Amino acid sequence: MPYKKATSGKTGMTVIYSGDSSVLVKKNGTLAWRNNNPGNLVCSPFSKRHGAIGCNKGKAVFPDIETGRKAQTSLLRTKDYQSKTIAQAMEKYAPPTENNTDKYTRYITKQTGMSRDKKLGDMTPAQFDSFRNSTRRYENLAPGTEATLPNPDKVSPLLHSHGKSTGSASSGRTLKCTGDTVYRIENGRFAGSFTCNGKKK
Numbered sequence: 034m035p036y037k038k039a040t041s042g043k044t045g046m047t048v049i050y051s052g053d054s055s056v057l058v059k060k061n062g063t064l065a066w067r068n069n070n071p072g073n074l075v076c077s078p079f080s081k082r083h084g085a086i087g088c089n090k091g092k093a094v095f096p097d098i099e100t101g102r103k104a105q106t107s108l109l110r111t112k113d114y115q116s117k118t119i120a121q122a123m124e125k126y127a128p129p130t131e132n133n134t135d136k137y138t139r140y141i142t143k144q145t146g147m148s149r150d151k152k153l154g155d156m157t158p159a160q161f162d163s164f165r166n167s168t169r170r171y172e173n174l175a176p177g178t179e180a181t182l183p184n185p186d187k188v189s190p191l192l193h194s195h196g197k198s199t200g201s202a203s204s205g206r207t208l209k210c211t212g213d214t215v216y217r218i219e220n221g222r223f224a225g226s227f228t229c230n231g232k233k234k
Contacts, residue, residue: 039068039087039094048089050096055181062177069095071169072105083107098174109165115154119145119164122153126168141167 036050036057048067050057059067068089074080080093083104087094095101108114114122123138142149144167147160156164 036096037086039089039096041087041089041094048087048094050086050094057179057181059179060177063173063175064090064092065172066174066176068092068101069098070101070104071098071172071174072101072108072165073172074101074104074108079108080104102169105169106165109153109161116152118150118152119147120149137171140171144170 036052038051040049040051041047042049048057048059050059065071065073070093074085074093076085076088076091076093080095084095084100085093085104086096093101093104095104109122114125117125119141120138123134123141127134127137129135138149141147141164145160145163147156147164151160153161153164
């Protein structure tokens with residue numbers, strides 16, 4: 034089922050992808066992994082035009098990892114980036130106000146074997162792939178845990194609350210997240226729970 038929107042949990046540790054009849058709860062791991070965003074692209078009009086379905090901690094959330102990969106490639110293929118050297122591109126991609134840009138640039142040049150003065154537009158296809166893939170390794174896609182759950186009616190407000198209190202949904206079913214457990218409640222009665230490794234209790 035394709036996922037159509039995403040929201041973040043109150044602590045920023047959970048991302049909810051809502052589809053027509055299911056939600057995917059992703060916890061822990063890296064932000065890039067939770068957001069299906071291997072390049073850690075910021076949430077922006079560009080990322081939304083390229084498939085982002087939400088934002089989490091200022092970064093774009095994509096419905097799947099492949100959409101996130103394509104969005105990053107499209108960004109690095111823009112004229113703005115193609116006209117820049119690696120050093121200049123990294124100043125824009127990971128500005129020093131938010132990142133250790135020099136460390137990032139050194140990592141890229143070491144991984145690719147290219148000079149920091151190499152223009153992206155002058156790279157061969159293999160060199161460009163090496164450059165792009167090195168940014169993905171640096172951003173880190175270390176996985177956490179996830180669970181796919183049914184009936185996403187009004188799941189976001191419930192996940193933002195605490196404890197085991199229930200809420201109402203149009204279907205009479207609600208989901209409630211407490212720690213690593215997501216509780217399913219039907220018509221006010223406990224109807225099972227899921228740990229965030231995808232197993233049902």
